[in-house]
């Protein structure tokens with residue numbers, strides 16, 4: 017009975033969900049933006065950014081740029097960029113990992129599956145601790161790395177592969193190492209809900225670093241304490257879903273058409289989620305550039 021309830025909860029949640037391939041979708045968006053006139057510079061690592069002449073001077077590994085308005089959209093690396101401007105952007109790197117089976121017959125899993133037990137846990141137990149660098153909605157304790165809750169979601173792809181994942185572990189922003197125990201436990205978890213997945217060969221695993229905010233909400237809009245600076249980060253585990261519309265809304269804001277719906281993503285909100293100045297603006301040193 018418990019199992020059936022869990023399965024119902026899992027399957028009910030995403031009855032009408034859709035999915036897309038992140039790599040193909042991102043490339044398509046970039047190509048369309050370029051066709052509309054955007055300039056995309058790949059492999060330009062921002063090395064230094066500073067305020068200069070009522071604007072900003074950005075030095076990258078492949079050249080320098082001047083701009084009047086600056087958008088920090090560097091995911092889990094946004095805090096490092098922000099620090100150069102004297103901003104404390106409370107975003108923490110969190111590792112997510114996934115696994116994929118060999119291709120299976122179509123229709124083994126018909127929709128996106130998302131287990132409910134982690135969401136119940138996060139709704140009841142706030143795990144945020146800014147001083148300790150522990151954001152909301154993670155699966156492991158930020159310091160002991162002990163598992164707090166199981167989380168699983170996934171789907172079957174068009175090519176038949178079944179992909180699942182779920183662990184969210186606070187880590188160093190360069191730590192992409194796969195935790196094989198985590199993969200095994202995640203597979204066992206989904207097999208409880210969907211026995212058809214039990215024992216299927218895992219063909220591939222992969223990981224990535226997500227930008228988790230302290231309070232689970234994104235940072236999207238102008239940084240009120242520093243004129244000309246905008247942020248788009250803190251998307252946590254939902255940036256693929258939220259990213260395209262976040263881009264539209266941020267572009268509109270920059271053009272002066274701010275949407276009130278962005279209030280909950282206010283970058284300088286009160287509480288542990290808000291962006292702050294590291295030092296008062298009057299005390300900031302002039303740019304060395």
Ligand SMILES: Cc1cc2nc3c(=O)[nH]c(=O)nc-3n(C[C@H](O)[C@H](O)[C@H](O)COP(=O)(O)OP(=O)(O)OC[C@H]3O[C@@H](n4cnc5c(N)ncnc54)[C@H](O)[C@@H]3O)c2cc1C
Nearest residue numbers: 061062090091093112113224225251252253254255256257
């Ligand atoms: C395994 C996994 C599964 C996920 N599943 C989902 C899902 O099902 N649905 C969903 O909505 N989201 C999902 N996510 C989360 C989603 O990928 C993130 O929320 C999203 O990528 C965040 O977007 P972003 O643009 O803020 O950051 P990123 O995608 O991390 O992009 C930041 C970019 O900034 C660049 N950068 C950093 N520092 C510098 C610098 N100094 N100079 C120049 N460039 C810099 C980085 O190289 C990177 O390209 C998943 C993530 C992982 C890891």
